[in-house]
Amino acid sequence: GKPKAELPAPEVITEIDEWMEKEIYDDIYAAVQIHEKQPRGAAIGEAQKRAEEYFSESHPDSANYIAAKMDEMVKKCVRKLLLDDRRRSDGRSMDELRKITCETDVLPMTHGSALFTRGETQSLGVTTLGMMGTDDQILDGLKLDEPPKKFILHYNFPPYSVGEVRPMRGPGRREIGHGALAERALSAVFPSEEEFPYVVRQVSDILESNGSSSMASVCSGSLSMMAAGVPIRKAVAGIAMGLIADNGKFGILTDIQGLEDHYGDMDFKVAGTRDGVTALQMDNKAGGITRDILTQALGQAKKGRLQILDIMDGTISAPRVELSSTAPKIITINIDPEKIREVIGPGGKMIRSIVQRTGAKIDVDDSGRVYIAAVNDDSAQAAVRIINVLV
Template sequence: MIVKKVTVECEFGGRTLSLSSGELAKQASGAVMVQYGDTSVFVAAQTGPSRPGIDFFPLTVDYRERLAAAGKFAGGYLKREGRPTTREILTCRLTDRPIRPLFPKGFRDEVQIMSNVMSCDGENFPDILSINGASAALRISGMPFKGPIAAVRLGMINDELILMPTVSQMEESTLDLIVAGSEKSILMIEGFANQLPEKEMGDAIMHAHQFIKQLCKLQEDLAKELGIGKPEIPEAPENPFTDKLAGALSKVKAAKGITKKQERGEAMSALKAELLEQYFPGDAEETSDGLTKAQFKDAFYGLEAKAVRELILSGTRLDGRAPADLRSVKCEVGTLPRVHGSAVFTRGETQSLATITLGSTRDQQRSDGLFGEFSERFMLHYYFPSFSVGECRPIRGPGRREIGHGCLAERSVASVIPADDKFPYTIRVISDILESNGSSSMASVCSATLGLMDAGVPILQPVAGISIGIVDEGDKWTLLTDIMGDEDHFGDMDFKVAGTGRGVTGIQLDLKNEGISEEIIRATLDQALKARKELLREMLSCIRRPRASVSDSAPKLVQTSINPEKIGLLIGPGGKTIRAIQEESGATIDIAEDGTVTISAVNGAAADAALARIEALTEEIQPGRIYSGKVTSIKDFGAFIEIAPGKDGLCHISELSDGFVKNVNDVCNVGDILEVKVIAVDDQNRVKLSRKAVLAEQGGTDGDGEDDTDD
């Protein structure tokens, strides 16, 4: 047990990053407090005995952002945090992905990582600290972890890379790139950019790696100060069934060579059942020499992996394609009636149906968190039903995988969504995966693009996405474009790249091995670019450009800007004015603090009627302009005429006619409509009107007036 507090620190990105251990949570296997600026994340790593019969590595990562860390109360009736937010779930995944490959094969002990944000200064992101803290806690825990690993974030402002950008800097940044790795190689990438060219993306990734090395050294310094050496990495025990099943390799290769997923699965199930009957006749639990079914299943899985990898390295993919070939692609748009936009994208045996919904500003997703309240006007939600892979399972809420895939697709498309002043709609995309055999998240990117164009959303550029896999045996490796499920499952990499013809908008790397080199990263980006261009050609042959207008079933949105000082005038006392406009026109009106007014209606006529009322109410009265107004009251000295809603002016008795007027009622009565000209607006905003000026311009006379000369 650690009995002393140790702190190591370094200057990093212009601030101090420190790792502390030895004082808190001394019963945990490993615990570290990571601090950067005034943002602190406490990470504990705990191990426990494996569960009997388990055949996978039970690693669990939990990350929570307590609002108290920013001096805030949770909203709602219960003043405590509830289920994890989307941001928390994404950070759990970010922390898990670079750590999982670095545990030895066959390790089955329970491992739990818990990260809690303890303080947040509002400027430094805590998600990166969770990844570094998890690695540091594992490094000092004594577990067989092949780390350390580290992670950094890069931004880009004015084409200059920024290490560990602050929250305010990220508002200007055209890049949000998180890279994790060891001293030798890259292990995980998660990045989003504004159409960044492949070479520049590759340069940014390798630029991040030099800082990763610095943080890996800092973790080793912490372990050294605590007197903790390198853990022993046990070798996986030899499975006695491995040799017994070696003779079935050719049969496995033949079954794996079947091109259709379901037929391939049925052939493998039949072969597995045949071998089980051979070694466990009559459904026996053990063989005559004491071997178990669990050992058989583990060895059979290894045999599958060996067969798939050998086939690929020999140049034979499971469906007969060349390594850089795409599967067949089919695109359809306008597949659903009544919805605002829809598309089906099919690539091989992966199929995504996208549905587009357009709404007003009231439909935006509003959330609260450590960094304050924020609204989202573009959302992409991903659904992965069990029937898409021919399975049955209970229907629950979206899991971590669905949330992660949806956010990857959403942020890959977000950079081409038009600004709200160009297209004021709130946009929701639903991607329903109807069939899956590899990279459904990138299929969602493609279907979303097609659906948005079908809905009349003027996206800046079409976006497509593809996944590249690899089989890497050290001295020999093969990249695979558009990987299928088995190639992902038995391969070493799932490298997703989304973008336009101009550059990358989204990138995500997951590995099963201990890292990849710069050579592989750059080769993958190049191969993904070729595939993406081919996909874009197929997509644009279906729909060349966004439709000229939104669907007839979509709400009609109109925007205008008013002087913020006139917001109160538009709302009226107790909301009376705005309610009246909405009731009379049938439109819905939303007002932003900056004076932006958004009008939403079921048809264009209602929107135009509401807009006309708002413009008339809020426009500035312009001297020299002629208005048609209603007489609201009559005085001895003239008439008050309403020339705009809530705005009237005085037409003096001398300005009512081109002749002498003895009595105002000789010219007009309350309720009459008169054309008058604004002749002045004084410094107190009082309006002076003239009917005489209008008559003069029109070249007529007023018969109601009396001549002031004698007979």
């Protein structure tokens, strides 16, 4: 066969390595202890700029090498701070949450809205109610009778949330994955069709991000749906746990930020209610974790989740009894399936007439269940009266 290709060994410039370790290590160690994300990044960038300027003549093409060495040194400093000093870059203890604030009804004309802020991560949740049979999402699947989705969660991560300027394109890996995780966390408490005959579209727009934006989406979604009057069974909160492990020592971090996620060994997201977990996701870079580490991580996650739920309950503790005045009014009635043709009429003439006279949207399924949606209760009741006369 062909001879094996020999890959060149990574370049090592001893002069640069030794100078950076001696001259700027202390600057980097001080920089990773700056509490705010942008000043911290600026301080690290300044140290890198010093190195590039120092070697601009002796090693003019070394910018990429210096950048890689800087990343290696930042990682070393972050891990030393956590494992040896047992301190975090923003001054918190290992099991401490960032500052959390919650607001509801931040957008006046939506069916429900909430703003959840945790440190430098902020999620704007918006709830929109729609009509069964018309607004639910039709899925293409392997089954012929793939049921449509009644609860839909969309997660948006615009470039400005991390201070970037780039084109706004379609959903990528992050949007799809984080949205699916948040949707799973909230769907466990979503009411049945009989309890709540509405389609719900929940949108999370990340306005600012410094770690754990998917779990912030869970919290904003729970708050927003309760503000909209969606009768979810319990409030749901989410938290991201981290792990730093090296040479037999380890530290488990509650509510990790971006720096700890990037240079750590685990990102373990846990979402749930006061009674239990509704969704889990783990990204593990350590190659495996022990049972003791997992048990401690779940214990810290529960403690943090309950603290978050206490804060959320201080803003809204239960779903509102009344829907928003801007939400559609939906009434469900059952008729004899044999009478469906009377409601629809020849060529749909009758149902179109009811829609024109009342302004309501009407959907009739094969079982005889009729969904009537209108912008106000008078229009919906008018449509119900006409249908009752026909059947």
